[in-house]
Amino acid sequence: MPQQRRAQLTRRAILIAAATEFDLVGYEAAALNAILRRSRTTKGAFYFHFSSKEAVAEALVEDYAAGLSALRREWLERGLDPLSTAVGLTVEAARRVERDVVLRAGLLLSCRRPGAVGDGWDGLIDRLLHESAEAGQLEPDADPAAVARVVHAGLVGAHKIGADFSGLSERFVEIWRVVLAGVAREGALGRPEILGRT
Amino acid sequence: MPQQRRAQLTRRAILIAAATEFDLVGYEAAALNAILRRSRTTKGAFYFHFSSKEAVAEALVEDYAAGLSALRREWLERGLDPLSTAVGLTVEAARRVERDVVLRAGLLLSCRRPGAVGDGWDGLIDRLLHESAEAGQLEPDADPAAVARVVHAGLVGAHKIGADFSGLSERFVEIWRVVLAGVAREGALGRPEILGRT
Incomplete structure (x- = not known):
């Protein structure tokens, strides 16, 4: 070798x-x-x-950030409609964190840092929901910024509440289902199977 | 004196x-x-x-728990419809935490404890949403347990995301507005003013 x-x-x-x-x-x-x-x-x-345990933690945080960046790029490049991208990307991120102990450690270590800003998920979800609104996927009276804040709060909360990460992706699916029931136009989700049981 | x-x-x-x-x-x-x-x-x-700084922290946690218990009892005894009770109670709790440094310290200190279970908010929201469903306030296809989990995750997340507690009650109102848009029946909220601007 x-x-x-x-x-x-x-x-x-x-x-x-x-x-x-x-x-x-x-x-x-x-x-x-x-x-x-x-x-x-x-x-x-x-x-x-x-050089130390701290340096391993640092590497785990960096690998986590790099892994999630790659996942985001991958989903953004698929060219799905923005609402399906937002749902699919967040649910798959949760699924990976559930299954991969290295990602999970990176996420937990990131959260421990003072001033951790949540990896920019809030900005990304906000952008995708504004694009969804522009693409006519949301009800005309839905405020994409408000919907993004609520979804982001739900995802963060689901992660904080859980004793561990098992079932996180199912909880993410549930959040999207409940929120989209009120704000997405009928049939607007290009890939409805994304909200199927995980 | x-x-x-x-x-x-x-x-x-x-x-x-x-x-x-x-x-x-x-x-x-x-x-x-x-x-x-x-x-x-x-x-x-x-x-x-x-006896110590730790004992002060202990008292702050106890006073916080007692204060919130009293607030819950007060709202439950008002005899409003269950959905208005759920919304009004959570939003008022947020408003008090925003304004009262003693409650805020109690909440933060409670969250630091290992095995903190979130003061039973999840159970209370779940119960009130099941009562809302039974009272015909939710759309027939809405799952009250799922709605309760999503709202609870949103409230926890809103509290975790905020750099401080300012605006917490407004964020709570926003979560209820977005979620209820999809799951509450038209005109079901007995006290719609509860979802007015805070």
């Missing part, structure tokens, strides 16, 4: 081990030794990649 | 001073000396009421 590839695998193993430890015992309580044991990595290999 | 009354005023002055300090610099950073200065209380008087 080429050296660079091996290094990448070690880095990834450390991130997964750290994320799993953070998930189990919390960031503060997670010991470097437990992360090393879990990743089957030597101290030397660890310090080749990271 | 009778001694008991004076003791009550001192206790209240300490709670207001502590809540204000917590609001300004955060609970961890708040110094007992700063609380004493702000409350114009001697150390002796302080220790007559509280």
